[in-house]
Amino acid sequence: DTAVSQTPKYLVTQMGNDKSIKCEQNLGHDTMYWYKQDSKKFLKIMFSYNNKELIINETVPNRFSPKSPDKAHLNLHINSLELGDSAVYFCASSQWGESTDTQYFGPGTRLTVL
Amino acid sequence: QQQVKQSPQSLIVQKGGISIINCAYENTAFDYFPWYQQFPGKGPALLIAIRPDVSEKKEGRFTISFNKSAKQFSLHIMDSQPGDSATYFCASRGSSYKLIFGSGTRLLVRP
Numbered sequence: 001d002t003a004v005s006q007t008p009k010y011l012v013t014q015m016g017n018d019k020s021i022k023c024e025q026n027l028g029h030d031t032m033y034w035y036k037q038d039s040k041k042f043l044k045i046m047f048s049y050n051n052k053e054l055i056i057n058e059t060v061p062n063r064f065s066p067k068s069p070d071k072a073h074l075n076l077h078i079n080s081l082e083l084g085d086s087a088v089y090f091c092a093s094s095q096w097g098e099s100t101d102t103q104y105f106g107p108g109t110r111l112t113v114l
Numbered sequence: 115q116q117q118v119k120q121s122p123q124s125l126i127v128q129k130g131g132i133s134i135i136n137c138a139y140e141n142t143a144f145d146y147f148p149w150y151q152q153f154p155g156k157g158p159a160l161l162i163a164i165r166p167d168v169s170e171k172k173e174g175r176f177t178i179s180f181n182k183s184a185k186q187f188s189l190h191i192m193d194s195q196p197g198d199s200a201t202y203f204c205a206s207r208g209s210s211y212k213l214i215f216g217s218g219t220r221l222l223v224r225p
Contacts, residue, residue: 043158048210094211105159106157108155
């Protein structure tokens with residue numbers, strides 16, 4: 001009964017490879033997010049989708065491409081991986097418009113680029 | 115650039131003591147101020163949140179104090195317990211419901 005799930009939990013890959021991270025939420029929310037948490041624990045939003053429409057697109061290299069096939073899923077594809085992409089990536093979801101806007105986070109995907 | 119400044123970076127408190135973490139924001143348009151708690155290897159989870167029309171909110175041992183004129187808010191953890199040891203993030207919500215997070219405070223509560 002996991003609310004927000006991500007796969008894989010760990011991802012180790014070589015520089016230059018392409019990889020994807022998948023996220024699914026079963027909370028019935030209409031908004032999903034991708035965050036990056038670096039080695040200093042700093043948490044920064046990358047993208048947000050509302051009803052499959054991109055609404056937040058921060059200054060992120062275009063090697064990162066989110067895709068939302070439906071409201072319950074938001075995937076992140078990363079091309080030509082670089083050392084600096086090593087981080088923990090969190091998916092989150094919320095219900096747009098609610099006054100409290102609680103964002104529910106997944107368990108994270110630890111990406112290590114060698 | 116919209117920022118949320120959080121301090122201290124780390125905090126050590128004895129069991130039973132009070133933990134205080136402070137945040138300051140810049141944008142007066144922010145309308146929602148949550149605190150998230152993150153344990154090692156886990157995702158952040160909402161702990162408590164406040165809107166700018168109130169000055170204080172209390173939930174159990176956790177209290178947010180909010181000072182709109184100073185653009186500051188703080189988290190107080192009363193009777194701190196070893197189980198409270200975690201990283202705490204303040205955040206502020208801006209346009210498009212975007213949360214801007216502070217840099218985090220690593221809290222260690224000693225037994």
